[in-house]
Amino acid sequence: MPKRPKPDPLAEYRRKRDFGRTSEPAGDVRERASNARLEFVVQKHAASSLHYDLRLEIDGVMKSWAVPRGMTLDPATKRLAMQTEDHPMEYNAFEGTIPSGEYGGGTVMVWDRGHYFADEAAEGQDEQTVLRGEFEAGKMSVSFVGQRMHGSYALVRTEDGRSPKWLLIKHRDDFVRRGVDPGEIHTTSVVTGRTLDKIANEDATDGFEGVGFSAMLFRYVTELPAGAGWAFERAIRGARVHFYVTPDARQIVTAVPNTSKLYRDLGTDLLRYAVENNRSFVLDGEIAPADNGGGNLLLSVYDLLFEDGEVLADKPWTDRRKRLETLFSKLEAPDVQLLPISRRGGASLITRAHAAHWAGIVAKRVTSPYRPGTRSNDWLKHLFPRHE
């Protein structure tokens, strides 16, 4: 019997958001090893009303609840938890500001993050099978191993329908703290140490000496165009960065706040080149571990937005690419590569990409300008299923 295609659990999540406007991840359903530790996250979200979002990984997505009064450590204070749409696992790292007017507009902080397990899973039993059954039955018992959330909790569905309501209840165990509100004690991000105000302020200022570019975004597709009018390159599963280089400074602007310090050793040769030749430029690309397995990072560059005082965003991709190739012909920087392109797509490219274990393939319309902060049909990304 032919398999019925599964509905996409993230369809509602994507439908509610305009990824040309929000910096939230579009994401995909993750394929996870059966023995992977299951993730949980609690995000503090200052939307139209302040609430906390509790998310539990089941079957490659994050089951989600909005908890208006936040987490509890006290069995006597049950918390209302309103079930919301499944979120992609990439969301667990999301911290930042959703523009006002967009769905969920407001600032998001990672308030707690860690792993969790099913209390009722017997030795050797698949935890996700247990959790899936409990979720569907509306009665879950889970234990958190987080930085702020510990021990066992019940989640009990009290109202069905289009917007199911649940209660979050702390079970009696060694982690009970009566009369203590964890949201009052803990007001900073477990990832970046920032308060909500700090996150909101830093998100508003990511420019660089007057030329601040937002990244042009990819539209995720399941099929790529075949050839004419397109350039193809390897998709990188990396950290998106803009690399600003002038004779005076080198600055890395990342999509994820407060991560640029991770890359401070990268691109020193770019700076040396800029100093020696009195040049300045802004590169767009992604940072990921190099293929050689040595654990070092590699910046894969795929666009040039600014060069020696000239903004190039309005120029077609072909012009920007030509200038990039000229720039790289003069550069010697082992931790930076110009991502090679192919002008032919189709089945032969897909075969080659699979053989080389690429994450996927990107297609760019060769006539397209660089549209900062915009997702359009000019930049397409097709990711292969992930094997972990």
Ligand code: MN
């Ligand atoms: Mn929320």
